[in-house]
Amino acid sequence: MSTWDYAPAPESRSVARLRTSYGMFVGGEFGDSQSGSFKTVNPATEEVLAEVAEAGPADVDRAVAVAGRAQQRVWGPMPPAERGKYLFRIARMVQERARELAVLESLDNGKPIRESRDVDIPLVAAHFFYYAGWADKLAYAGVGPDPRPLGVAGQVIPWNFPLLMAAWKLAPALATGNTCVLKPAETTPLTALVLAEICQQAGLPAGVVNVLPGAGDTGRAVVTHPGVHKVAFTGSTEVGKEIARALAGTGKKLTLELGGKAANIVFDDAPVDQAVEGIVNGIFFNQGHVCCAGSRLLVQESIAEELLDKLKLRLATLRLGDPLDKNTDIGAINSAAQLAKIRELSDVGDAEGAQRWSPPCELPEHGYWFPPTLFTGVSQAHRIAREEIFGPVLSVLTFRTPDEAVAKANNTPYGLSAGVWTDKGSRILWMAQRLRAGVVWANTFNRFDPASPFGGFKESGFGREGGRQGLEAYLDV
Amino acid sequence: MSERLDIHKTYKLYIGGRFPRSESGRSYAVTDAEGRFLANAAQASRKDARDAVVAARAAFPKWTAAAAYNRGQILYRVAELLEGRRSQFAAEVAAGEGLPAERADEQVARSIDRWVWYAGWADKIAQVLGSANAVAGPYFNFSVPEPTGVVAVLAPQRSSLLGLVSVVAPVIVGGSTAVVVAAEDRPLPAVTLAEVLATSDLPAGVVNILTGSAAELGPWLAAHMDVNAIDLGGVEAGSDMHTDLERRAADNVKRVVRAPLGDEPDWAAEPGLRRMSAYLETKTVWHPMGV
Numbered sequence: 001m002s003t004w005d006y007a008p009a010p011e012s013r014s015v016a017r018l019r020t021s022y023g024m025f026v027g028g029e030f031g032d033s034q035s036g037s038f039k040t041v042n043p044a045t046e047e048v049l050a051e052v053a054e055a056g057p058a059d060v061d062r063a064v065a066v067a068g069r070a071q072q073r074v075w076g077p078m079p080p081a082e083r084g085k086y087l088f089r090i091a092r093m094v095q096e097r098a099r100e101l102a103v104l105e106s107l108d109n110g111k112p113i114r115e116s117r118d119v120d121i122p123l124v125a126a127h128f129f130y131y132a133g134w135a136d137k138l139a140y141a142g143v144g145p146d147p148r149p150l151g152v153a154g155q156v157i158p159w160n161f162p163l164l165m166a167a168w169k170l171a172p173a174l175a176t177g178n179t180c181v182l183k184p185a186e187t188t189p190l191t192a193l194v195l196a197e198i199c200q201q202a203g204l205p206a207g208v209v210n211v212l213p214g215a216g217d218t219g220r221a222v223v224t225h226p227g228v229h230k231v232a233f234t235g236s237t238e239v240g241k242e243i244a245r246a247l248a249g250t251g252k253k254l255t256l257e258l259g260g261k262a263a264n265i266v267f268d269d270a271p272v273d274q275a276v277e278g279i280v281n282g283i284f285f286n287q288g289h290v291c292c293a294g295s296r297l298l299v300q301e302s303i304a305e306e307l308l309d310k311l312k313l314r315l316a317t318l319r320l321g322d323p324l325d326k327n328t329d330i331g332a333i334n335s336a337a338q339l340a341k342i343r344e345l346s347d348v349g350d351a352e353g354a355q356r357w358s359p360p361c362e363l364p365e366h367g368y369w370f371p372p373t374l375f376t377g378v379s380q381a382h383r384i385a386r387e388e389i390f391g392p393v394l395s396v397l398t399f400r401t402p403d404e405a406v407a408k409a410n411n412t413p414y415g416l417s418a419g420v421w422t423d424k425g426s427r428i429l430w431m432a433q434r435l436r437a438g439v440v441w442a443n444t445f446n447r448f449d450p451a452s453p454f455g456g457f458k459e460s461g462f463g464r465e466g467g468r469q470g471l472e473a474y475l476d477v
Numbered sequence: 478m479s480e481r482l483d484i485h486k487t488y489k490l491y492i493g494g495r496f497p498r499s500e501s502g503r504s505y506a507v508t509d510a511e512g513r514f515l516a517n518a519a520q521a522s523r524k525d526a527r528d529a530v531v532a533a534r535a536a537f538p539k540w541t542a543a544a545a546y547n548r549g550q551i552l553y554r555v556a557e558l559l560e561g562r563r564s565q566f567a568a569e570v571a572a573g574e575g576l577p578a579e580r581a582d583e584q585v586a587r588s589i590d591r592w593v594w595y596a597g598w599a600d601k602i603a604q605v606l607g608s609a610n611a612v613a614g615p616y617f618n619f620s621v622p623e624p625t626g627v628v629a630v631l632a633p634q635r636s637s638l639l640g641l642v643s644v645v646a647p648v649i650v651g652g653s654t655a656v657v658v659a660a661e662d663r664p665l666p667a668v669t670l671a672e673v674l675a676t677s678d679l680p681a682g683v684v685n686i687l688t689g690s691a692a693e694l695g696p697w698l699a700a701h702m703d704v705n706a707i708d709l710g711g712v713e714a715g716s717d718m719h720t721d722l723e724r725r726a727a728d729n730v731k732r733v734v735r736a737p738l739g740d741e742p743d744w745a746a747e748p749g750l751r752r753m754s755a756y757l758e759t760k761t762v763w764h765p766m767g768v
Binding site for chain 2 (some may be wrong): 125133142144237240241242244245247249251256258413428432433434437438439440441442443444447449450451452454457458459460461462464467468469473477
């Protein structure tokens with residue numbers, strides 16, 4: 001029998017229109033920072049992609065000031081229907097430049113082009129479309145009789161879905177009449193800056209959207225700035241708590257979308273092949289850099305062996321490599337720091353007695369890579385069952401009864417998402433009711449839509465993004 | 478016949494459906510608005526607060542699983558029982574708040590009506606806050622509000638009954654359970670309310686009422702890792718204490734309801750949805766559609 005290998009099918013990198021340097025976007029214009037610049041790297045190759053302006057305290061001051069003026073003089077007083085039309089325009093322009101944005105995202109983030117092209121960028125456009133339509137319908141949103149904007153929103157976003165998180169933050173904030181100071185993550189600033197260019201091309205009034213690249217210090221300056229009335233943060237639970245502490249006593253409205261350690265629960269009557277696909281999608285989508293990743297597999301004891309055999313067969317077919325190759329399933333880990341964290345927690349898994357397994361998988365010589373990995377023999381006390389790894393590492397646990405599955409699934413300070421696989425409808429609803437998580441995927445996993453509210457219980461944060469419920473975070477009601 | 482001597486009530490805590498004294502053995506004198514002695518109230522300790530959280534957590538699974546219709550009936554039952562003890566509440570409110578009898582009675586009447594208002598919400602709030610979501614794909618997708626869990630309530634310091642009812646009813650109507658610190662200087666209506674709750678079919682532990690100092694108990698409740706949300710209405714907005722409690726609440730990402738700026742709100746006004754939604758989480762469920 002002959003073997004048919006995949007031929008490389010790389011997306012053209014020139015589509016990304018990569019520039020050597022990117023400025024920050026304040027008051028409708030791009031400019032350098034007094035505070036210097038930093039380099040952003042392609043995690044798949046470790047090559048420097050571009051030099052990016054790093055916003056310092058003076059830049060934050062200026063951005064908040066122009067955002068405040070724009071809110072009071074232009075964006076707030078503007079007829080809501082007109083605000084909505086700007087958002088529709090931005091949505092269209094994202095679609096027009098979708099391929100460019102997808103390639104740029106994969107270059108800067110390391111995620112497979114298949115995902116940036118088919119998931120991230122289409123959802124970005126969809127988010128702007130969805131919230132565009134809300135701008136002149138807020139009185140019907142059910143949040144109160146006279147919903148008003150809060151003012152300037154300070155928004156800090158993570159590196160795992162760089163442009164999508166920017167859209168999740170900007171679209172509802174703008175639709176509700178707020179202006180924005182957005183800080184993208186330091187390892188993935190590029191697509192947010194192209195989105196800023198789209199805002200410019202769309203004729204969005206100066207100061208309505210400001211994008212300040214930088215690291216933790218920049219983010220801290222944005223969220224604690226006295227001219228910021230609303231803070232929205234997506235990222236780690238640790239930083240989320242820090243922000244909540246920093247905002248104590250300020251009266252600022254806060255929403256947090258933090259970490260998770262989701263259980264993906266497979267019952268013995270589940271359609272096994274579909275469940276295997278769901279498990280793979282749950283933990284290996286975006287290299288597991290997903291706050292709602294199904295990182296704990298809870299499988300009913302009676303089918304554990306069969307399911308694991310099939311899962312291992314499936315993992316052996318995953319293709320790891322060049323993010324720009326359209327055949328690639330698993331891309332690069334976003335940064336050296338994240339890779340170190342994944343390695344450390346995986347080593348702890350070994351040390352605590354769990355059994356590690358990875359398919360035969362050649363890792364590229366340069367760049368940050370980690371093979372798809374699963375641990376069996378994991379107990380609830382193991383750190384790999386308790387802590388968010390944020391990488392392609394699955395911890396497998398078993399259960400016997402539905403009650404035990406619920407107890408184990410809920411045995412975490414997090415509560416962002418959960419998955420349930422079973423053919424029995426009543427059991428799905430019974431489980432969905434008992435799982436203490438903001439999103440429950442039944443016989444599916446990792447689905448996202450602008451109309452679908454997303455956010456956590458417990459230490460996974462508060463407030464929702466998406467849907468009618470996502471408006472409340474940006475309104476004084 | 479000689480004049481009969483009144484029997485005075487012993488005012489105790491309400492934890493897990495029982496009426497213990499403070500484990501600390503402490504009590505404090507409660508006076509009326511003129512400074513005359515009314516009673517000794519139990520002064521709850523950190524240990525009492527922790528016991529109350531344990532009781533509230535233990536009561537949560539059953540209360541959250543109760544049918545909304547059932548929860549509504551129980552809240553209505555509270556109103557019925559309150560109505561039956563109207564004069565007792567009016568006397569306590571009048572003494573504590575220094576109100577003329579007529580105005581005190583009005584406060585009680587409004588408190589009863591507030592229970593009725595919230596009772597009616599039990600099986601409607603999900604329809605108002607929930608949604609069916611039109612996602613772009615072959616999925617059935619819906620969102621429902623679910624209770625946050627255990628809520629610590631620092632009750633308002635002035636409005637000892639109407640304010641109290643206005644902050645406790647929205648916690649439990651949605652299925653959460655409560656640990657309440659009553660108004661420090663005016664705790665008597667809260668203890669009498671506990672007696673009403675204890676006989677109203679409300680399961681033990683759903684509401685726990687502590688008398689004592691919000692300044693003493695607040696920090697422990699704000700930092701407690703098994704408390705999911707906290708209402709800071711009993712401490713002064715903008716005070717260092719308020720900021721400190723907010724900071725402690727961040728330890729486990731509590732939902733925080735801040736004290737309103739300025740004077741206590743007009744508790745007579747219709748409450749709106751905010752207090753209910755503050756203790757409700759949106760849960761969204763996806764399922765594929767297909768044959």
